[in-house]
Every structure is written in structure tokens, then in C-alpha cells.
Amino acid sequence: MALFGTEYGKLGDERLMELVVRGDERAFAALYDRYHRRLLNYFHRMLWNDREKAQDFLQDLFTKLASRPQSYDPTRSFQTWLFSVANNMCKNAYRHEVVVREAAVHFKNGVDREEATHGVEVDREHFRDRLDEELDKLDPDHKATFVMRFHEDMPIKEIALAFGCSEGTVKSRIFYTLKKLAERMKEFNPNALIPHGTARAIRP
């Protein structure tokens, strides 16, 4: 089958990876265009909202993919595999920088908490900052699970495959992460955040 123009966009991830293994440059470009934004935001979330670091990690990830496309297991979902690689990269980054970040977060947390207690209304921007700070304090696996689930909107099953654990483990992580975050962010009035009766369906 001849591949022209937009046909690359219609191909599945796994098929594109087969072409990448054969040296197809356009297939590689299609995969980059398909996933680079999601991965960049994932890295941005995971790496303390550091945009430059997120771009470096994005480049490193696709460089690994270009250098060793054979390392991809065709039996697995490409997205799952890609995010598992990204998660491992973030874990390594945490091991190196967690000490420094913790010190910075502690300093900033004190200031923000003081501002929050003085604030009468809770705005969303303030909430986002607080949420990011609390996420940075979490265990990397719990944080990554939370980001994948609520930021990347990935199904439980794919998260489980990305981490190499059971779906129950993923659900349990999400539950305890939510519980911990809710406990730490008590200062925010839930009634101000969510109007009643706006339930939203979530992916299983």
C-alpha cells in the first residue's frame, strides 16, 4: 500500500512504529506531531512546571525513540509504552532533584499558605498553584498516576499498563491521592469550587 500525505495521520500508533523501525521519517514525524503536546504537558506537570526542562525531556524521549525504535514492544499499546518511558524519565529526575525541590517548595508553601489564609475568596489560579505544590510533595508514582488520570485523561487500564501494575493499584493510588490532597487543601471552600448538580461522567 502506498502511503501519501494524510494517510500517515490515519494510521494507528503501532503501524506507524512499524514504519519507524523501517526508517520511515514521515511516520516518525507523524508520531511526534501526535504526541508531543501531551507529553510536553505531562513533563511540564511532572517536572515542577519547568517549561525548559519539559522541552528537554520531550526531546530526550523522542531522541531515544529515534535511536532505538526496536526497543518498542509491538505487543503493547504505543501510548502506554510512551508514557511509561516518560514516567521513568520523570522518576529519574525526581531522584536527582527532589531534595532541592523540597527545600524550595517548603519555602514557597509557607508564603502561599499565609496568603491563602489571608484571602477571602478562592480563585482558580490560586488553587492551581496550591495543587501543583501539593502534587510535588507526593510520591512520584502517585503524582504520575494522578496526572495521567486527571490531566491526560488516560483510562485506568492504560495507566496500569504504563506502570506495570494492576488496575486496582491504580484506583487505590487515585483514591488516596485525592484523600490526601483534600485533607491538605482544606482551606479551600468546596462550595465555592463546585456548583451542586454538575456531576461529570468520567472514563472507566
Added chain:
Amino acid sequence: MERRERYDPEDIESLLSERSFDELLDEERDFVLRHLSGREEYEQMRALLHYVRPDEGMRAPIEADDRVRSNVMAVFRAQQRPQWQIWLNSLAAWLKPEAPSGFYRPALAFGTVALLIVAGVFAVRQFSRNPENATLAEVHDVKSLAKEESQPPATGDTNGTERNERAAVAEPQAALESESTGAVREENVVRTDAVADFDLDQSSSSSSAGEAAKLPPVPGAPAVEDLAAAQDEDMVTKFTPATTTTSSTAAPSTGHVVTMNELAKNESRANVSDVVVSSGSKRKRSTTKEIADEKAGLDITVSRSMAQDPALLGLISSGW
């Protein structure tokens, strides 16, 4: 009987997403309260969950710089490039380093190669000058000359010796000239053989032996001087029948002088036997070497040096 649990703790996420605490069924509320402290905690978690999702929608996704894409694609292209191009690129980078200080590597490498070549040439030349090798080469030459000397010598008759030498000198030259037309020459030899037994005068004029047979026999002594004076092979060939005739009638000596008839017979036999022909050709070639050595002024055989002795030649002439 123990009540079977319908929900897992992790399923609270779905309840948080779909229902408030007041909207929960009794069964669901009991399940939630087994894992959470109460309504407040449930509502906080629910608010957080609902706030996180729209918050992500409000966040503008960041975009990667174009340089990231170009870098990644460059890496992919470099990875797919044939290995020999990479090798050539590295070779070019090695031969033409950007920094001048990097030139020491190729310079050192080429210098080492040049040194090895010079050392190799020197070693080969030294080996070729080895005395043992030179001795071996000389021994080989001496053996070949000894073989030549072991051929039928002409010791009894000095004139015959001289004539044989001259004939031997002339013969290879003629042979070399006629090698290219070997078939013609063999035909002539056969004819010579047939004629030489009966009438030399009637032999073919096309062959050298036939031309020699046409000449009248030269009576008397000046054969040696004439032979000595004869410089070209034609002259030698002309005198050959006379010498053979004379030699055939001369007294037998310790050596054996090849007569024209014998020569013709031998050649005719050589036509029959390949072995003789090959040996004859070898002799002719080695005789050619003798000629070359003689021209170079080398005194390689005793008989030749005697023939070139004027006193001895004079004595022989007076004897005639």
C-alpha cells in the same frame, strides 16, 4: 452472614464524580463512610476532583519550540543514514580537524606509515644483499654454464672447435629469428636432411643449411681466419659445410665434432622426438646466453678462451 461488598475503595472515584453525598444511596453511603470520615471529607474530595478537571481544560497547553522538532528529526535522519557515510564523515573530520591542534593525529599517523614503509624497503634491500643469497644466485649460474660445457665439446680439432663455436653462436641467433616461423624451419630441416646425405649442392636455397650446402667446399687452411673474420651468422653458415666436410675427414680426436650430416640427422631425429627438440631449444637458448656473455667480454669457458688466443690460432694455422 457477612455482607458481600459491592464496591472497592477505589470505586469511590466514580461516586465522587457522579453524586454528592446527599445523592448517595444508603448502600453507597455506608460504603463511603467505611473509607472516609464523613460528609465533609467526601465533599472536599468531590470538590477537588471536579475542580481539577475543568482546571485542566482552562489551562492553555504549552507548545514545544520548533527547535525540538528539528533536533529530533535530525537525530532520526542521522540514525537512518548509511554507516559508510558516517565513516566517511568521521574520516573527513579526522583528516580536516577544525582546530589546528587536531592536525597532530593525522600527521602522526601518516608519519608512522611512512616510517614503516621506509623500514620495510630497507629491510628488503638488506635481505637481497645477503651474501648467502648472492652465493646461491651465482651457483645457479655456474650450474647452467656447466651444463653448457658438458655438451659435446670440440677438443680435437681446433678449427672444428672454432667452427663449432661460431656455428653455436650463429645457430641460436638463427634459431631465435626463426622461432617465430618454426614450422617453416622444421620443413627446411627435413629437406636438408634429405639432401645432405646425397648432394649438398642440390639442397634448398631457402634454408640456412641449404644455403651452406650450395657453397663449394673450401680447401685449405684459411677457414679459421675466415671464420674469425666472419661476423654475421650468414658467413658462419656459409663456412659450415666446408668445415663439416673437412672435419668429417679429419683424424678422430678426443672430442667429437658435429658434422653437417650429423647435425642434419640430429635435427631430423629431433623432428621425430619432442624430447630432443626441447633439449635442443634449451641448448639454443643457453647458447644465446653465452653469446650475450661473450659480447659482454666474459671469459666463461676454456675452449672459448683458447679460440680467442691469437698465438694458438697462429699455431693451428701453421699446422694447416
